[in-house]
Amino acid sequence: MKTFRVAAAGIAVLLLAGCTAGSNGGSNTTAPFDPSTLVSTTPAGTNPVDKVTWGIQAGEPSSLDPVRIGSDSQYQIIGNMCEALLQVQPDFSTAPGLATDASYDTSGNVVINLRPGVTFWDGTPMTADDVAYSLQRSADPTSGSITVAAFERVANIAATGPLQVTVSFTTPDSQFLNAIAGPAGFVFEKAFSTAAGAGLGTPTGGVMCTGPFSFTSWTSGKDILLTANPDYWGGAPLVKQLDFVFTDSDATLTNALVSGEIDGAFDVPVAAMSQLRSSSTGSVYVGPSNATSSFGPASATGPGADPNVREALNLAIDKNSYVSTVLGGYGTVAKTFTTPFMWEGLADAGVYKAGYDALPTDGYDLAKAKQLVADAHLSTTDLTMAIPAGAQQILQSATIVQAAAKQLGLNITIKQLQATDFGNLFYDPSAREGIDFVATTGYLDTPGAYAYASLFALPGGLFNWTNYSDDQVTALLQDGRTTQDQTKAAQDFVAAQAIYAPAQLQVTLANQYTRVFLSSKLTGVTTSFSYIVSPWALKLGGK
């Protein structure tokens, strides 16, 4: 019967679509990478270039609305167009950006003095009104903003001069100045944005910002084209056109880089590293990053909620082997989820470093791990770990945890969830029922040590699903968060970390490095993780 066959063809297409989605990562054991060769930048370009084609490994972004930036694709594109009030530097410190100065005044307000003479791409001067509007929109949950949390202690945002904006707080926030170096501090033109309405950041609506490259066109499915801004306050870039093309598969990206059709890309696949390193068309740069692979408990009950079980898993996983297999050597073992690159650029890096170094180094210790599990007297040994479907590297991580658990007599079932379902885990407690662990990867787009600690270790923290609560930790983190003294903030954090770290609120498998491919004709890109929010192509040019 023809009708049935035709209808069946439609269904088959849907199933096929479900099956083939995702990337094709893979593990690859290579000679160990030497961490002393990590680079944060490449020498600035010296010659003009007409066009650079850049591959976006994670595929086409869904939106370029500056308040909705949260995915790899969006970050890699927006940073060259829209600028934040402060600018994240290659060493992950912050420096003046659109603000020449932002600091606390005597009454605890943050006073932001704007750089004079900055214009949007359409020639309109940037005013305090534009900045206040931008911050207010970022703080407004109804705008779809994903940076609302950065403003949770903010009472009011107001233009207090032609080039001055003042932010007042309900309680002081030691982390606010870090936040406005990232998407929470992006500045976009008020008149353009209000006129664009819901069309802001769409292929037809575009954006209006101040950065070194202006939005030129977005052909859905094909590319996003940026053009050099000749009037950029920091000097015009050498590259005339920056063309972002979308490659959804690792193989396509690798082939296009090797053949020279694409000039460069961030986050190139681990499995393709040896092929890319031996390529004649370009080089791979490996840079420092704060990104981690980890897993954590999803429930306040069950074996996963027991810190001893998490510590047992932590001891039973050979992290060095994890780094060399899953990350191909392009990473390092991390003691906790707040990795050094998050604070290395801060003024009080010394305090943070001393605290990090003092944390215990948990080596691989199977005997101790078995003892911990035996002492825990578990009511069940069957556990479930949720991971996002199609994420190859996370699947590998989960498989390694599963194998380690098996040695301890624990059976972990890996449950792959579709994007929406996986997203639901993070704010819908009912979605976490029956799930013991969630494995994921994560990173911070701005410097600062408090972000993860607040999420995992404070009562009511967004990811504190075991209801971890320690009065001393809570007091220290709250004190440190609400002071204006950055050194005190550092000391409080380090003291809190020493208490909560052994509880393994998140078992950190590794800290991964950035992997950047760049054509041998070009130089000047940022290769540390600060590319995530900064104008990384500003100094890109010919050799």
Place this chain on the structure above:
Amino acid sequence: MHYPLVSLAMRKVGELVVTLFVASVLIFSLVALVPGDPAAALAGGTRPNPETLAAIRRQFRLDDPIWQRYLGWIGDLFTGNLGTSFVYRANVTDIIGPRIGTSLLLVAYSALIILVVGVGVGVAGALGNRVVDRGLSVLTAIAMGAPTFVVAIFLISVFALGLGWFPVFGAGDDFGDQLYHLTLPAIAMSFAYFAFVARITRSSVRGEMFSEHVETARSRGLAPRQYIPHHVLRNASAQIFSVAGLTIASLFAATVVAEQAFGINGIGSLLVQSAARQDLPTVQIISLAMVFAFVVVNTVVDIVNAAIDPRTATRGRTA
């Protein structure tokens, strides 16, 4: 007077409408019943506030009963409104528009290869000597068994990366550049299908070679170049055409694999991306469009077939 062709055409169009209706109901309900709350994903952020969620649910009619949503969806389709993408927040028309040309060109290119090479190889096998026939038979057996993505990997490594004759990714800019970019994908896509058409052509031409009227022509002393075009190929053409038509119709679904492998942003790769991101409105429209293309091509093939060979009009179905 009785017009068998007209009544066949009317019957086929009737079937087409019914098929599309059933397909639209199936696609809409299957996709809409996928678990997960799209409103939360649409709202973005870590803790979407209830008012935002409610507004999104209203905008996308997520709270209505499913039959009401279906009627609204179908009604919108008839007014040319394909809905709003959950992911891009833009009209689905704007997302599909720039990509559909690429996919259509790819399908047309593959169809051309399938017809020319498939029929050519089939006829050569049927009329050639034993060695030629055996050789082509082995070739088509291998081709039929080769999955599209394997062929794609092979073509990329040899002709794009190795020899550097073709680009490895993208769909090109102007028409000539597009043809250049789509050559390898079109070959990869047509590989298994051309072999299928070649086999059908071979057996159908073989069949005609031994039919009564050809035997008669041969016994009357006609040379092969006289009876083959008129008596053999013409009679075999109806079957070849209907199989080739069906094959070409299914190419729309085959774009899914080929476009992914070659990094072409067409409808097929959009379907995969949209499914992965649970962009339901886009998945629904593309699925329906693929079924639509399949059914329409199929119907056209049936009607054209009946025109070539009027016997099929009265016999009814051909495929």
